[in-house]
Amino acid sequence: MNEVIAPSTPTVEIYARKYPDVPMEVILKEDLLRLGLSITPDGLAVAKGKRQQAYYLFSYNISDHQEMGEEMSTGAPEDIIFRDGPYGLRRTSVRVVLNDKSPYALDVQDGKTVITQNGVVVADAVYPDKPAYYGRTFDDGLKYEQVVPLLYNSYAFVTTFRACHYWGDKEECRFCDINYNLREIRRLTGEHVTADAIKDSDKVVGVLGAMVDEPDPANRLITIIMTGGSIVRKVKGGPDNAADFNAPYVAAIRERIGHRVPIVMITESQPMDKLRVLRDAGITCHNANLEVWDERLFKWLAPGKDHYIGYDTWVRRLYDAVGVMGEGRVSPNMVSGIEMAKPYGFETVKEAVASARDGFETLMSHGVIPHLDTWCIEPGTRLSENPPVSLDFLIQADIAWYETWRKYKLPPFEGYGPMGSPGVAVYGNTGSVDMGG
Numbered sequence: 001m002n003e004v005i006a007p008s009t010p011t012v013e014i015y016a017r018k019y020p021d022v023p024m025e026v027i028l029k030e031d032l033l034r035l036g037l038s039i040t041p042d043g044l045a046v047a048k049g050k051r052q053q054a055y056y057l058f059s060y061n062i063s064d065h066q067e068m069g070e071e072m073s074t075g076a077p078e079d080i081i082f083r084d085g086p087y088g089l090r091r092t093s094v095r096v097v098l099n100d101k102s103p104y105a106l107d108v109q110d111g112k113t114v115i116t117q118n119g120v121v122v123a124d125a126v127y128p129d130k131p132a133y134y135g136r137t138f139d140d141g142l143k144y145e146q147v148v149p150l151l152y153n154s155y156a157f158v159t160t161f162r163a164c165h166y167w168g169d170k171e172e173c174r175f176c177d178i179n180y181n182l183r184e185i186r187r188l189t190g191e192h193v194t195a196d197a198i199k200d201s202d203k204v205v206g207v208l209g210a211m212v213d214e215p216d217p218a219n220r221l222i223t224i225i226m227t228g229g230s231i232v233r234k235v236k237g238g239p240d241n242a243a244d245f246n247a248p249y250v251a252a253i254r255e256r257i258g259h260r261v262p263i264v265m266i267t268e269s270q271p272m273d274k275l276r277v278l279r280d281a282g283i284t285c286h287n288a289n290l291e292v293w294d295e296r297l298f299k300w301l302a303p304g305k306d307h308y309i310g311y312d313t314w315v316r317r318l319y320d321a322v323g324v325m326g327e328g329r330v331s332p333n334m335v336s337g338i339e340m341a342k343p344y345g346f347e348t349v350k351e352a353v354a355s356a357r358d359g360f361e362t363l364m365s366h367g368v369i370p371h372l373d374t375w376c377i378e379p380g381t382r383l384s385e386n387p388p389v390s391l392d393f394l395i396q397a398d399i400a401w402y403e404t405w406r407k408y409k410l411p412p413f414e415g416y417g418p419m420g421s422p423g424v425a426v427y428g429n430t431g432s433v434d435m436g437g
């Protein structure tokens, strides 16, 4: 006899029966990342004085700023921890994706901050505290968090070049809203938002200095992630490539803070001589984001990357980069779920997972550890009309990633903090880091 499932049963419970070997934390995290959440007025009130969204590069939200209203758009916490609740979940870090039509909400019930699904509590929620240096200002009035925000209580997120030279329909990646988001930010007035396209090196170094000097272990800096848009021509009359543009920032940061924490540099694919420039300046890891394994989909989804570099060169350089940087230090992002993007993506979960698994297998066999970021379907992108990513795909991709990672006995990808078991990981953008245990 089939089991009867009440209509109000939360998704995490239904999927835990379907995937009994997958931690419930992974299921809830992936569902929150793909569907986002709204925040009730009580839930928003709790966010006052907490670390709030800083719009660091992409909007990373499903609802746009107008739809949410500025109070929500600028008042929401950047990321949260969920834990306990009716399922006794272990503490799990997740990025806050705002979607005012989501079945999930941050709310306050019986004096506790919680996550609900259609009004049913699924977990307790903890908002992030502000570190002591948030609110400090430079002489021109710019706040520290406007220059470098803190993510997950432990990552410095540095966007040196906040635009992308891949421009327009023929070049911009179809899932990316970097240039749209910069235009949006310039229309916002939120005081923690800054729209400077190019970050001032002295200010970046100043904030990172304050971050490494932070005495509170709860907000201890464990990594610096540096990223920005692609560079294909001179920026303000200076360097015409991402390596030469970023190397002086890296050298200045290393001079101030030393080598204790890793620097993850994310740029478009670089030739090995340029990669060595970055390595010698002081980066620890280099991630040239491949985004999707299937070549046909790469050409469609990332036309600028295909035009300026090409799929074969991109992949070959990833293999070569392991020889320069070492295993665990080449970890390109894959947009998990984009495999099923309409209208040209795979039509079934089975085909999409098979393609993703093929990519994990091939890349990991060369010592490249792709890392997954769950696709956030942002309103300013060419794929904004797509339905939410399949939860089955996300869970099965996480399983495939974890099995392949174990098979090749690879280390955690460096610069993203601990991973490999629920309750351990810090990275909030994928459930794959919470697999295992």
Ligand code: SF4
Pocket (backbone or CB within 6 Å): 163, 164, 165, 166, 171, 172, 173, 176, 177, 178, 228, 229, 230, 268, 302, 304, 305
């Ligand atoms: S290369 Fe693609 S994903 Fe990266 S910033 Fe440019 S458009 Fe966005």
